[in-house]
Amino acid sequence: MTDLSRLLNIANEAVDIGRKAAVTQELGTVTSKGDRDMASEVDFAVEQAIRSHLASVTPEIEFLGEEEGRSGDDSGDLLWVLDPIDGTANFVHGIPLVAISLGLVAGDSSLAGVIDMPFLGRRYSASRGSGAYCNGQEIRASKCDRLEDAIVAIGDYAVGDGAPERNISRLTLTSLLAAKVQRVRMLGTAATDLAWVADGSLDASIMFNNKPWDTSAGVLIAREAGAQVLDVDGTQHTFNSRGTVAVAAPIGAELLTLIAEAER
Template identity: 50%
Template sequence: MHQLDHLADVARNAVRIGHELIKTTRPHTVTEKTDRDTYTEVDVRIEREIRAYLAETTPEIGFIGEEEGRSDGAADSKYVWGLDPIDGTSNFVHGVPLSAVSLALMQDDRTVVAAISLPYMELHYSATLGGGAFVNGKRLETSKTVELSKSIVAIGDYALGEGSAEKNRQRIALTAALAAQVERVRMFGSAAHDFVWLAEGRIDGAIVLSNKELDLAAGILIAREAGAVVMDTSGAQHTRASAHTVAAAPGVADQLLSLVQSVV
């Protein structure tokens, strides 16, 4: 078996650990990281259990988790696992069934393996670099939509914490611009949902006015392997250094980018 195929199996098995915990566990402790940004003991438990599984199955690969940071060997590894144990923690805390487990295998400035699980829907997404993207074993392909007026576009959460008022003026202006031109605007509260549903053709575009690697790395690979165009707001290919994230089905990518650039 090709090395990436084997590592994709490992990634799929890893996110299933979190998948089962999200389905069967409710949070008892909610802790604030920053202004209105929280984590729960379930986030920490998922991260620790997946970290332990990956340390056992791929001890040569480093690990970075959203809640507890880097493993000792992460800086020296050729590859590094990056985990968001619950993408959509606020949804999870409030009982909104839009949460995901998101795991990426990163090499330098690129993601080579991705696995995302949506526990409440029994949807399991994965991709390898150059190997396509799949959901529950079925190959993914973006929508064929070519008109922005017939598109559903997801946007990322509004900003929190220091500087959020200024950031949100831009986000609200973008929301208004989208509302005037697209069929519907959606805010799912989980970047993983945004990108896997773009990959699956459920939506036609996704905009996140930030670039948090652990939130986005897995979803971006899955979207790209399904045919999506993923850019910075400059129109350049999205990378780890990008400030923002604009992704779309090919037929509406240029139209969506132009709209975003008119605001941002």
């Protein structure tokens, strides 16, 4: 049986190591990863520090990092998934909305997660069945029951090949939300979106994509805090989902209706 309490402690220790690198390492060279996407030397330093630590203490668990891919023993059922700096564009521009996101996945679902916001002094964590916490205090998702009272975050617009076509639904949704909700926000970090749905700062977060390093930790934290976490088609969210919607349960159905309208 997987000892989630032990593994969550290990995840916290690993993120502590990554956090130190994030706040002390010089920005250094910023490397292009394609159209308007980038990685800094800090991204690589944080990933290498966490990857090395986890390889030492959990050699039986494979590792997937955003910057350098997979490593370790792939014969088991478990996988660490890391975004070393979620919100690199924010980080490069000195915007403190940045997160280190480390999830533990089995198959297509998350078992544990840690999200650290090194420049805001917040640490979110959860393991399956044990609730969600911020700086050691239990958190609960919003109970917002009217869309017009909701603050809703949306993911970044698409860049790269096919971006104009992929942005049609995103821009349509932005317009639909602007006419319905209290405010629309784009924070530039998926992990922060999901953590803030978990603690009730946001009433919903919508992303038309699902990169596992962005979402594996936050999906579990939001779920443990009582939020609905779904694919954009309304099915339960998994590691292989197309998109990611985290929402206060009372407004979930109405929000999904707007998403479906945008996609049409």
